[in-house]
Amino acid sequence: MKPLIVYYSHSGNNEKLAIELRDRIGCDMYEIKEKKKRKDLAILMDFMVKRNSRLVPLDFDVSDYGPIILLAPVWAGKVAAPMRTxxxxxxxxxxxxxxxxxxxxxxxxxxxxxxxxxxxxxQKPIAVAELWINNLLPEEQRNKIKYATNFRVEKQHLQQFNEEIQFFIEMALHTQKEKVLL
Structure with a gap:
């Protein structure tokens, strides 16, 4: 089977990471889309009332692929609602x-x-990794949510995570043997 990347990105940051992974791996990529454009307030509401997102139906069968690499933002310590759906x-x-x-x-x-x-x-995930935007911010802006949420990642920023990305790819594609949290 062929690997697949499935991603959701509200700000565009995780989309840029998905493209970087696709370019390195050479696999198909699919974007999870919501039926209605999400507003920032909806993120808070989803978290408070634990509601599901309304997604555009998939035009492929997930079982035709493997391994699958999933990407999404983390909102208030949880995987973004569209990815949970x-x-x-x-x-x-x-x-x-x-x-x-x-x-x-x-x-x-x-x-x-x-x-x-x-x-x-x-099933448990093969690997789980997070790349911290906080590590890209100047010291005086770190751990301040307004700076992290407004930060937009560019290709040169992703290069700073080169080793972490490469290790994650090796784990996800089973070129390493053990399951691991990165």
Missing amino acids: FFQMEKDKLTDYSFITLCSGAAGQREKIAAELSALTP
Whole structure:
């Protein structure tokens, strides 16, 4: 089977990461799209009332691919609502998957993401990685949500995560043997 990248990106940051991964791996890529454009307030509402996103139907069968690399932002320590909805829709077909995110970053968050993913599907992820926007910010702007959420990633920023990205790819594509949280 052929690898597949499935991503959701609200700000465009995770889309740039998805493109970088696609270019390195040479695989198909699919964007999760919502039926209605999301506003920032909807992110807060989804979190508060735990509602599902309304997604555009898929035009492919997830079970035709593997391994699958999933990308999405992390909102308030949880995987973004559109990706959670995708997990709920496709959970039985996600048997060989990994997850990576470009997010603000917080201590212990990766482990919480891995636990959330494991609860959403019958299978645990092969690898879970987060690339912290906080590490790209000047010292005086780090750990301040307004700077992290407004930061827009460019290709040169992704180069700063080159080793982490390459290790994640090796794990996700099974060129490394053990499951790991990156």
